Amino acid sequence: MPWTFDMLLHDPGADVLGADVTHIIRALRQRSEPTLTAVVATAAGVSAPRTRAALKELVSIGVMTLTKVGRANAYTINRTHVAWDGIQLLLDARLLVLRQARRVCEQVAPAGVSIALCAPSGALRGAWERSARFIVVVPESTELRADVIEGVTRVLRDTVGSMTGNTVAVTFIAEDDLRERVRNGDKVAKEEWFRSATVHGPDLSQIILEMTRQTARPTDNPVRT
Numbered sequence: 355m356p357w358t359f360d361m362l363l364h365d366p367g368a369d370v371l372g373a374d375v376t377h378i379i380r381a382l383r384q385r386s387e388p389t390l391t392a393v394v395a396t397a398a399g400v401s402a403p404r405t406r407a408a409l410k411e412l413v414s415i416g417v418m419t420l421t422k423v424g425r426a427n428a429y430t431i432n433r434t435h436v437a438w439d440g441i442q443l444l445l446d447a448r449l450l451v452l453r454q455a456r457r458v459c460e461q462v463a464p465a466g467v468s469i470a471l472c473a474p475s476g477a478l479r480g481a482w483e484r485s486a487r488f489i490v491v492v493p494e495s496t497e498l499r500a501d502v503i504e505g506v507t508r509v510l511r512d513t514v515g516s517m518t519g520n521t522v523a524v525t526f527i528a529e530d531d532l533r534e535r536v537r538n539g540d541k542v543a544k545e546e547w548f549r550s551a552t553v554h555g556p557d558l559s560q561i562i563l564e565m566t567r568q569t570a571r572p573t574d575n576p577v578r579t
Contacts, residue, residue, distance in 0.1 A: 362448075362471050362472065362473050362486075362549075362550070362551055363448050363451060363452075363471060363486055363518065363520070364484050364485075364486075364518060364520055365447065365448060366444075366447045366448075366451070366517065366518045366519065367443075367444035367445055367446070367447035367448075369519070370444055371441070371444055371445075372408075374398075374400050374404050374405070374407075374408045375408050375411075375412065376444075376445065377398040377399055377400050378394060378398045378400060378405060378408050378409065378412070379412075379417075379431065379441065379445060380398070380445055381394055381397035381398040382394060382397075382418075382429065382430070382431050383431065383445065385430075385431075386430070387430070388421045388423060388428030388429060388430050389428055389429055389430070390423065390426050390427070390428050391405060391406060391409065391426070391427050391428075391429070394409065394429060409427075409429055412429075413429070416432055416435050417431065417432055417435050417437065417438070417441070418430065418431060418432060419431075419432050447517075447518075450517070451514055451517050451518055452471065452551060452553055454513055454514075454517065455469075455471070455510065455513060455514055455553040455554075456553045456554060458509040458510070458513050459506065459509070459510070459553055459554035460554065461509070462502065462505040462506050462509055463490075463502070463505075463506050463554050463555065464496055464498070464502070464555075465555060466493045466495065466496050466555060466556070467490060467491065467492055467493070467496060467498070467554065467555045468489075468490070468491040468493075468552060468554065468555040468556045468557070468558045468561060469488060469489070469490050469491075469506070469510075469552070469553050469554040469555060470488065470489050470491075470547070470550035470551060470552040470553065470557075470558035470559075471486060471487070471488055471550060471551045471552075471553060472487045472488070472489050472546050472547050472549065472550040472558075473487070473546055473549055473550070484519070484520050484521065485520050485521040485522070485523060486510075486514050486515075486518065486520045486521070486522045486523070487523050487525070487546075488510050488514075488522065488523070488524045488525070488553075489525050489527065489547050489550065489558065490506060490524060490525065490526045490527070491527055491528075491529055491532055491555075491556075491558060491561065492526060492527070492528050492529060493529045494528070494529055494530060498526070503526060506524065507524045510522055510524055511524070529561075532547075532561070532562070532565070533565050536562055536565040536566055536569060537565075537569045543562060544562065544566065547562060548562045548563070
């Protein structure tokens with residue numbers, strides 16, 4: 355299945371708003387003109403009956419305004435609603451979590467260390483997990499002290515776990531070990547870890563991509579027969 359950023363982290367905003375409402379508001383967020391129900395349903399990826407039910411509820415609480423286009427209903431977000439700012443925070447919850455993860459990692463992790471949020475193992479197969487997986491790649495030139503390892507693990511678990519309610523797993527791996535896994539075609543490294551969002555240090559996807567390129571290059575001194 356195609357990989358998307360949404361696979362990296364369970365959506366805490368949708369937990370509060372509900373999945374259908376979240377998709378529908380996101381679909382209408384960038385639209386200023388009244389939008390027909392069928393268009394909303396298609397853009398949100400929600401069935402027509404569920405879209406109508408969600409829109410009816412949103413209109414009843416004032417978050418959406420309803421106008422008539424001929425006989426059809428069209429909807430617009432009421433951006434003056436007292437709850438709109440809070441709703442936007444919920445819609446952006448994943449980005450806020452990543453931003454906070456970057457801040458706390460800057461405080462405890464050396465600059466050359468790469469820390470990335472990766473998709474849970476089941477996400478690429480379509481099975482969702484309420485967990486957040488971080489991979490920490492330690493370069494050859496850096497020796498992590500035990501207190502730094504403990505500090506990185508603690509701040510990620512405390513921060514991301516508290517903000518999302520997710521279980522947080524942190525895996526440390528030496529750069530040489532990662533290179534070996536890439537060379538051996540390890541699927542976890544080349545698929546799950548490659549599809550990631552780096553929150554600190556060098557971009558993990560670029561590191562793995564460069565390692566893959568190096569593996570594919572011919573040797574400088576090929577054996578002659």
